[in-house]
Amino acid sequence: MEHKQLKAFPKDFLWGSASAAYQIEGAYREGGKGLSVWDKFVRIPGKTYEGTNGDVAVDHYHRYQEDVELMAKAGLKAYRFSIAWSRIFPEGNGKVNEEGVKFYDDLINDLIAHNIEPVVTIYHWDLPQALQDAYQGWESRKIIDDFVNYAKTLFEAYGDRVKYWVTLNEQNVFMQHGYLMASHPPAVTDPKRMYAANHIGNLANAAATKYFHEHHFQGKIGASFAYSPNYAVDADPENQLAADNAEQMNAYYWMDVYAYGRYPDVVRQWQIEQGIAPEIKPEDTELLEDPHSRPDFMGLNYYQTNTVQANPLKDGVGLAAENTSGKKGTAQESGIPGAFKSAENEHLQKTDWDWNIDPIGLRIALRRINSRYHLPVLITENGLGAFDTLEADHEIHDDYRIHFLREHVKAIHDAISDGVQVIGYTTWSFTDLLSWLNGYRKRYGFVYVNRDEESEKDLARYPKDSFYWYKQVIATNGEDL
Numbered sequence: 001m002e003h004k005q006l007k008a009f010p011k012d013f014l015w016g017s018a019s020a021a022y023q024i025e026g027a028y029r030e031g032g033k034g035l036s037v038w039d040k041f042v043r044i045p046g047k048t049y050e051g052t053n054g055d056v057a058v059d060h061y062h063r064y065q066e067d068v069e070l071m072a073k074a075g076l077k078a079y080r081f082s083i084a085w086s087r088i089f090p091e092g093n094g095k096v097n098e099e100g101v102k103f104y105d106d107l108i109n110d111l112i113a114h115n116i117e118p119v120v121t122i123y124h125w126d127l128p129q130a131l132q133d134a135y136q137g138w139e140s141r142k143i144i145d146d147f148v149n150y151a152k153t154l155f156e157a158y159g160d161r162v163k164y165w166v167t168l169n170e171q172n173v174f175m176q177h178g179y180l181m182a183s184h185p186p187a188v189t190d191p192k193r194m195y196a197a198n199h200i201g202n203l204a205n206a207a208a209t210k211y212f213h214e215h216h217f218q219g220k221i222g223a224s225f226a227y228s229p230n231y232a233v234d235a236d237p238e239n240q241l242a243a244d245n246a247e248q249m250n251a252y253y254w255m256d257v258y259a260y261g262r263y264p265d266v267v268r269q270w271q272i273e274q275g276i277a278p279e280i281k282p283e284d285t286e287l288l289e290d291p292h293s294r295p296d297f298m299g300l301n302y303y304q305t306n307t308v309q310a311n312p313l314k315d316g317v318g319l320a321a322e323n324t325s326g327k328k329g330t331a332q333e334s335g336i337p338g339a340f341k342s343a344e345n346e347h348l349q350k351t352d353w354d355w356n357i358d359p360i361g362l363r364i365a366l367r368r369i370n371s372r373y374h375l376p377v378l379i380t381e382n383g384l385g386a387f388d389t390l391e392a393d394h395e396i397h398d399d400y401r402i403h404f405l406r407e408h409v410k411a412i413h414d415a416i417s418d419g420v421q422v423i424g425y426t427t428w429s430f431t432d433l434l435s436w437l438n439g440y441r442k443r444y445g446f447v448y449v450n451r452d453e454e455s456e457k458d459l460a461r462y463p464k465d466s467f468y469w470y471k472q473v474i475a476t477n478g479e480d481l
């Protein structure tokens, strides 16, 4: 609907940017850190783009002060970053590594000294390898206690200063890539194991959230979900049903559990028929449905929408790997036989990695979350992965990124005017960083980092045009786009 007048962004709106430990820190064997599953996975030939890894990444571990300085220059109100579990507990559990605790303590203090609100992600995919070796990580219920213990250690160490906590980042992504597509660790392709591990992930998430609420830490906690709203390719009821299947299987299946503690019946029934349903014990339901396990907000990572159509059960299209080449138009059809498969959306442009560019989709995502879950939304990721050119004068003219972000900020403004409560927007990403599967050339940052796949070069930081644009947006609280 069109509004006669737009509502203003809330005064305390968290304009910010985001990152994740593995993608920026480097120093993978320094400061007493243990190895994570990603430290090992990237060494398997063919798994990442040209064998790229985060050993050095963008060296944020040694340059965090310079990075925070740049955030302050941009006027950031919030910075979302993740903590590497293996820096706090090199073995995943047991003895705390004080050097790791101190690193994030210093970072948090530095952010606060610059009036930047820290938003801490507890888990952004870098599971301690020791827990994978000891009991197969997310496939064992033993992880629930270890995850709560890790989260509790963070709440106790930083809870006096950190007011926003993200428990799990994109559980749907790391579970599906890890256990269905073998494109993340532990590189499994087994739907039954995926749903079993995912259920344990839900229990760990609920238990940590419950602990946080029961111990009256001041602040808000929630998971960040990668939600790509699904459209039907046309008005054919078969395709509309396919879009509903995709929403149920790819979105409600996670968000319903966070918000209500239960799985959608449609997916549960389908899993039983396929023989891949996770075991749900009565005490699991009790934990998931406990009011203390409810999130205070829904974290939303929004990049794109999906358009789908019907897909037959017999000889239907299965899951395909993503385009990691950066060559537009090379993405394959992908789907779940009997449920849905991808379709082209002629109304949308695409990025070089074939991600649909759809700002209105963000407004739709916010409205759907609002009407189904009645929770405030913290947009924890949104951004454009693109090739950037560093000019001779060290400028980067990323007008395409400014255009992308501007249109998405407008969509948020519209959603706020629709009545959705949006508490913040931390774009992906502040500096350029390592893309898990796409190397260093798929850049998202406001700040260019001078390195590529071949060489670490000097890792110098150069603000892009989008940096100055965002600074203006923040200074005017979203009025001047």
Ligand code: BGP
Residues within 6 Å of the ligand: 020, 023, 169, 170, 173, 226, 301, 381, 385, 428, 434, 435, 436, 437, 438, 442
């Ligand atoms: C999200 C992850 C981020 C980041 C982003 C961009 O799924 O939470 O860590 O990587 O996507 O994705 P990509 O690097 O694949 O372009």
